[in-house]
Amino acid sequence: MARPGRMWIVSGAMTTHRTTDDLVVLDHVDKWFGQLHVLKDVDLRIRRGEVVVVIGPSGSGKSTLCRAINRLEPIDKGTITLDGKPLPEEGKELAALRAEVGMVFQSFNLFAHKTILENVTLGPIKVRGHKKDAAEKRARELLDRVGVGHQAEKYPAQLSGGQQQRVAIARALAMEPKVMLFDEPTSALDPEMISEVLEVMVDLAKQGMTMVVVTHEMGFARTAGDRVVFMADGAIVEEATPEQFFTNPQSDRAKDFLGKILKH
Amino acid sequence: MDDVTSEFDLVLQAFWLTIQLAALSGVVSLVLGTVLAAMRVGPVAPFRLAATTYVNVVRNTPLLIVFVFVFVAFPNLGLLVGTPFLLKGVVAVSLYTAPFVCEAIRAGINAVPLGQAEAARAIGLTFGQTMGNVVLPQAFRAAVPPLASVLIAMTKNTSIAAVFGLMEATARMRYFTNNSADDTVIFLVFALGYIIIVETLSAGAWGLERRWRVAR
Amino acid sequence: MRHARFRMAAAAVLLAGGLAACGDAGNDDAEGVDVEVAENAADEFDDGTRMKELAEDGNIVIGVKFDQPGIGFKGATDDAPVGFDPEIGKILAADLGIAAEDITWKETISDNREPFLESGEVDLVIASYSITDERREVVGQAGPYYVTGQQLLVRSDSDIDSLDDVKGTEVCSVTGSTSLENIEAEGARPRGFDTYSECVDQVLNGTVDAMTTDGAILLGYAAENADQLKVVVEPFSEERYGVGYSLEAPEMCQWIVDTITEAQEDGAWDEAFQATLGQSGVETPEPPAMDECPA
Numbered sequence: 176m177a178r179p180g181r182m183w184i185v186s187g188a189m190t191t192h193r194t195t196d197d198l199v200v201l202d203h204v205d206k207w208f209g210q211l212h213v214l215k216d217v218d219l220r221i222r223r224g225e226v227v228v229v230i231g232p233s234g235s236g237k238s239t240l241c242r243a244i245n246r247l248e249p250i251d252k253g254t255i256t257l258d259g260k261p262l263p264e265e266g267k268e269l270a271a272l273r274a275e276v277g278m279v280f281q282s283f284n285l286f287a288h289k290t291i292l293e294n295v296t297l298g299p300i301k302v303r304g305h306k307k308d309a310a311e312k313r314a315r316e317l318l319d320r321v322g323v324g325h326q327a328e329k330y331p332a333q334l335s336g337g338q339q340q341r342v343a344i345a346r347a348l349a350m351e352p353k354v355m356l357f358d359e360p361t362s363a364l365d366p367e368m369i370s371e372v373l374e375v376m377v378d379l380a381k382q383g384m385t386m387v388v389v390t391h392e393m394g395f396a397r398t399a400g401d402r403v404v405f406m407a408d409g410a411i412v413e414e415a416t417p418e419q420f421f422t423n424p425q426s427d428r429a430k431d432f433l434g435k436i437l438k439h
Numbered sequence: 440m441d442d443v444t445s446e447f448d449l450v451l452q453a454f455w456l457t458i459q460l461a462a463l464s465g466v467v468s469l470v471l472g473t474v475l476a477a478m479r480v481g482p483v484a485p486f487r488l489a490a491t492t493y494v495n496v497v498r499n500t501p502l503l504i505v506f507v508f509v510f511v512a513f514p515n516l517g518l519l520v521g522t523p524f525l526l527k528g529v530v531a532v533s534l535y536t537a538p539f540v541c542e543a544i545r546a547g548i549n550a551v552p553l554g555q556a557e558a559a560r561a562i563g564l565t566f567g568q569t570m571g572n573v574v575l576p577q578a579f580r581a582a583v584p585p586l587a588s589v590l591i592a593m594t595k596n597t598s599i600a601a602v603f604g605l606m607e608a609t610a611r612m613r614y615f616t617n618n619s620a621d622d623t624v625i626f627l628v629f630a631l632g633y634i635i636i637v638e639t640l641s642a643g644a645w646g647l648e649r650r651w652r653v654a655r
Numbered sequence: 656m657r658h659a660r661f662r663m664a665a666a667a668v669l670l671a672g673g674l675a676a677c678g679d680a681g682n683d684d685a686e687g688v689d690v691e692v693a694e695n696a697a698d699e700f701d702d703g704t705r706m707k708e709l710a711e712d713g714n715i716v717i718g719v720k721f722d723q724p725g726i727g728f729k730g731a732t733d734d735a736p737v738g739f740d741p742e743i744g745k746i747l748a749a750d751l752g753i754a755a756e757d758i759t760w761k762e763t764i765s766d767n768r769e770p771f772l773e774s775g776e777v778d779l780v781i782a783s784y785s786i787t788d789e790r791r792e793v794v795g796q797a798g799p800y801y802v803t804g805q806q807l808l809v810r811s812d813s814d815i816d817s818l819d820d821v822k823g824t825e826v827c828s829v830t831g832s833t834s835l836e837n838i839e840a841e842g843a844r845p846r847g848f849d850t851y852s853e854c855v856d857q858v859l860n861g862t863v864d865a866m867t868t869d870g871a872i873l874l875g876y877a878a879e880n881a882d883q884l885k886v887v888v889e890p891f892s893e894e895r896y897g898v899g900y901s902l903e904a905p906e907m908c909q910w911i912v913d914t915i916t917e918a919q920e921d922g923a924w925d926e927a928f929q930a931t932l933g934q935s936g937v938e939t940p941e942p943p944a945m946d947e948c949p950a
């Protein structure tokens with residue numbers, strides 16, 4: 176398998192230095208789906224360059240948390256700020272904000288009618304206003320780095336799941352985001368394809384990208400994660416370093432949860 | 440009779456008018472129908488209401504009545520008096536066809552997985568860009584077969600213009616049958632003309648489907 | 656010699672509906688002329704003739720126009736059509752001993768006159784049916800019982816006053832009609848509509864420059880809108896209205912010619928005209944001489 180290259184040319188903000196100031200701040204965030212209280216008074220600060228792994232049982236609100244950060248889901252109470260600025264309302268400004276937040280979905284969601292190359296260049300051309308030539312040159316670099324450069328002219332349906340997810344990562348990176356959100360990026364993949372995606376993510380973390388990763392991959396959490404956030408029933412129950420969390424969970428919910436997933 | 444054969448240029452002229460009417464109406468209906476569909480799925484409530492109302496009202500109105508409005512009622516009110524007949528025909532056929540186009544495309548939009556629009560929004564595309572670059576192109580692909588049916592029906596519907604001042608194929612057919620003793624040949628010639636137009640449309644739709652199959 | 660007598664019931668019965676606008680075309684006053692019905696008519700005809708069959712049946716199906724004021728018009732609420740053509744129909748039926756109320760009127764449009772005759776769906780067509788050689792190849796046409804000619808109906812302020820003026824103008828008539836074809840040949844842009852009333856609307860609202868068809872029909876519309884419309888140009892075609900019959904019953908031709916000739920001589924033809932087309936104010940013309948029947 177092609178190893179991603181060493182040198183990332185992602186955003187200037189992250190390659191320069193790891194600072195400790197907060198990039199994403201969730202302050203007393205609540206959200207309901209009708210009667211269902213899916214986010215309960217969530218407080219979370221994500222520092223620049225930090226890799227936060229979010230873990231928790233199904234339905235605990237992990238996806239909702241991710242989607243709230245780029246406002247694919249609006250929240251009902253509290254505030255979310257990105258790089259010091261509160262998330263704007265729906266509209267042009269919000270679109271601009273979303274361009275700063277990369278998102279990788281469990282089901283890849285590559286644009287089915289566009290080639291791999293077009294998938295990656297669409298945002299830079301339409302949102303950033305880049306020239307087609309420049310956007311394509313950059314897209315090919317990114318595709319090479321995630322190891323699918325030779326597939327650039329194909330359509331998503333012609334690629335394996337692992338390849339598609341790596342394209343999805345390249346597509347998000349092409350926007351030069353300040354933070355990347357991953358919502359269970361490997362759980363729709365066959366086992367043999369999981370590692371190729373994780374390797375890309377680990378490399379990205381090493382390059383200093385700020386990342387929020389919803390995953391149950393403990394290997395990834397241990398290698399690349401700075402912090403584990405454990406959620407249950409819409410609330411953050413426990414936060415710890417990966418090592419502490421996996422070896423010595425404090426809450427009963429976490430112990431129970433780890434007991435279940437470690438059996439597998 | 441040898442009428443149709445000896446005056447075949449009249450047949451060709453008539454079908455040329457039918458083709459113009461169908462082609463122009465097709466383009467206008469597709470544009471108008473797409474706009475209506477975007478309004479119906481869009482986030483602006485008054486647009487949604489307006490588009491939904493239009494679609495429901497016009498879909499439940501017989502085509503003949505739409506023609507009467509455009510060709511008789513409006514001119515009686517002083518509207519569209521100087522408008523060329525071909526344009527009035529395009530207006531009538533398009534006003535009537537657009538709601539059907541809208542519904543075919545809306546069905547196509549609903550067939551596009553939600554994740555496609557989310558991924559588009561997630562990279563910062565606006566609602567308009569998301570529709571224009573991601574959702575509609577895929578919706579069109581899914582809507583090709585129903586759209587082909589709509590356009591085929593529309594082509595045949597242009598024959599109503601025969602009794603609203605346009606000497607298109609059906610009007611010319613009635614010119615020939617009025618004169619002639621043996622109508623069978625005339626009917627066959629004109630039916631064949633329509634069949635050729637409709638089959639061309641079907642072939643086009645089939646070609647598009649084939650071309651886009653790989654990308655779905 | 657067979658003989659049929661006709662008598663006018665009420666001299667002043669107006670066929671108001673015939674020439675009025677669609678709205679009041681359903682006027683109950685419209686009755687037409689009472690025609691005396693021949694008695695024992697079946698005895699008058701030779702065995703094996705269609706006339707004998709019809710006389711014995713006591714019923715006849717006649718195709719007429721329902722949409723031509725003055726000629727053949729039936730409002731939505733009317734029981735029977737009114738106009739010159741139905742009057743001719745009544746005269747013919749009476750000679751077979753068939754009373755007006757026993758006539759089955761069937762609407763024929765320009766397109767279905769031949770098929771109706773060929774299939775036997777109607778016994779006679781009396782529907783402003785111009786005699787032409789082409790038509791005479793497939794159906795019989797006896798007559799003419801009336802001769803009119805194509806003219807133009809224009810707005811009162813129109814500059815059109817000769818046939819040359821129509822070149823390049825938009826002229827409406829009924830889709831597929833001979834009138835439309837003729838005006839197209841004169842260089843006008845033909846605008847076919849489904850009905851005369853829609854066509855008149857186009858003239859009134861200024862969408863088209865003129866309407867064209869047989870003068871008789873135009874006069875009816877001009878009378879309705881005397882301050883807005885006028886009929887112009889000398890008749891530029893000769894439309895000879897004939898009675899259509901099936902070629903399978905060629906014996907009908909001579910009977911039709913004889914019966915109408917009698918009506919022309921004893922004044923029934925005049926009465927029929929005055930009660931219908933004559934309402935527009937035109938003088939009752941000399942009845943036309945009819946063609947010989949084919950041998």
Ligand SMILES: Nc1ncnc2c1ncn2[C@@H]1O[C@H](COP(=O)(O)OP(=O)(O)OP(=O)(O)O)[C@@H](O)[C@H]1O
Nearest residue numbers: 208209211213231232233234235236237238239240
């Ligand atoms: N659009 C929606 N409408 C209503 N309820 C929703 C919606 N989306 C999610 N939910 C509910 O909100 C709760 C939290 O969902 P969420 O997808 O955030 O959980 P999750 O932790 O990501 O779960 P999983 O591990 O299964 O992905 C669940 O009970 C879910 O059923």
Ligand SMILES: [Mg+2]
Nearest residue numbers: 237238239359
């Ligand atoms: Mg989830």
